[in-house]
């Protein structure tokens with residue numbers, strides 16, 4: 001497979017406009033500016049490109065939702081990259097900032113947006129500096145600004161740094177933050193395509209999604225759609241971390257086996273260790289086990305297995321790690337990051353941490369595991385945004401798949417504390433939060 005996003009990724013100077021242009025950069029922009037807007041959206045639809053930020057929604061379809069009317073419209077690039085385990089956008093922005101900028105200009109032109117923003121997570125200082133430099137170069141070259149290359153299309157691009165909050169990666173929380181407010185999610189609908197930034201129609205996409213647009217315009221949507229598998233077209237950047245010997249970002253063709261990624265590319269766990277569980281799409285995806293390693297890595301196969309491709313971040317946990325610690329670490333992150341706006345998320349993440357702490361310290365009984373599972377069920381689908389679900393799905397899956405280990409941990413900890421074995425479980429009233 002030839003690389004699309006990571007093509008020449010480590011070539012010195014590729015972050016500069018000179019080298020990027022010498023390697024064919026900005027030719028897709030010139031091609032796009034000569035095309036009718038609808039034709040670009042059609043190419044995106046035909047390409048089958050699905051959002052790379054987590055939800056996997058068709059980019060072309062989302063772009064087609066932006067009304068055609070001559071009103072203020074916006075394009076926003078989600079560069080918050082806050083999902084634990086995800087670090088692919090970082091490498092793209094650092095090494096190929098112009099490919100993102102070019103993708104943004106083409107996408108803005110396609111939907112008729114004259115103002116665009118990159119919202120980048122606050123911790124990405126180097127990447128923000130590189131992007132600032134690249135934006136200045138693009139302006140200087142006439143790719144941004146008034147009447148771009150005589151097309152009559154004008155575009156302004158502003159980089160905005162966030163202050164480090166997971167919730168500001170959620171698209172409506174991001175928009176509130178961009179407007180200068182506290183980053184809280186909005187009630188949907190209306191969706192950003194109809195009412196987004198400053199209440200104007202807004203196309204919001206992830207860095208990787210937007211950086212894939214120039215190659216699609218260059219090669220044509222139909223050609224791009226030949227890569228990957230049905231319903232999961234193209235290539236994907238996967239960030240592999242955790243207990244593997246070669247952690248890092250890899251560009252794969254969607255549909256290859258997960259084992260090939262975890263073992264073939266990332267080297268698998270250290271000798272003598274085995275995969276206990278893995279998160280296929282960031283820390284918010286339900287966990288899979290060693291039995292699932294031969295699953296094709298694509299949107300549908302992972303969904304059918306009860307999990308999701310998410311942001312494409314694979315976190316591998318080997319048999320040296322206690323599952324209770326994984327669950328507690330996860331839940332603590334989501335409790336810390338919950339914005340507190342809706343009750344199921346605010347209370348649910350807090351009580352889950354409290355209960356897991358009891359499990360860890362040996363104050364719990366196996367009955368508490370039922371209560372933890374029930375709380376997760378009550379969070380899923382009941383929050384203002386999916387931050388609550390992002391904790392409930394993996395924690396629920398850990399309790400369901402590793403219950404014997406949780407129970408053994410509880411009994412061993414009770415023994416150490418001198419509490420004696422727990423009593424057999426009795427029928428529990430359903431806990432309502």
Ligand SMILES: Cc1cc2nc3c(=O)[nH]c(=O)nc-3n(C[C@H](O)[C@H](O)[C@H](O)COP(=O)(O)O)c2cc1C
Pocket residue numbers: 050051052053054055056057078079080081082083166167168169170171172204205206207209210385386387390
């Ligand atoms: C709590 C939360 C955090 C999110 N964080 C990110 C993020 O850091 N980066 C991102 O691209 N999408 C993130 N998303 C998904 C966005 O809401 C949205 O789906 C995405 O920006 C759309 O772009 P795409 O269609 O190109 O994937 C997050 C969603 C939630 C609920």
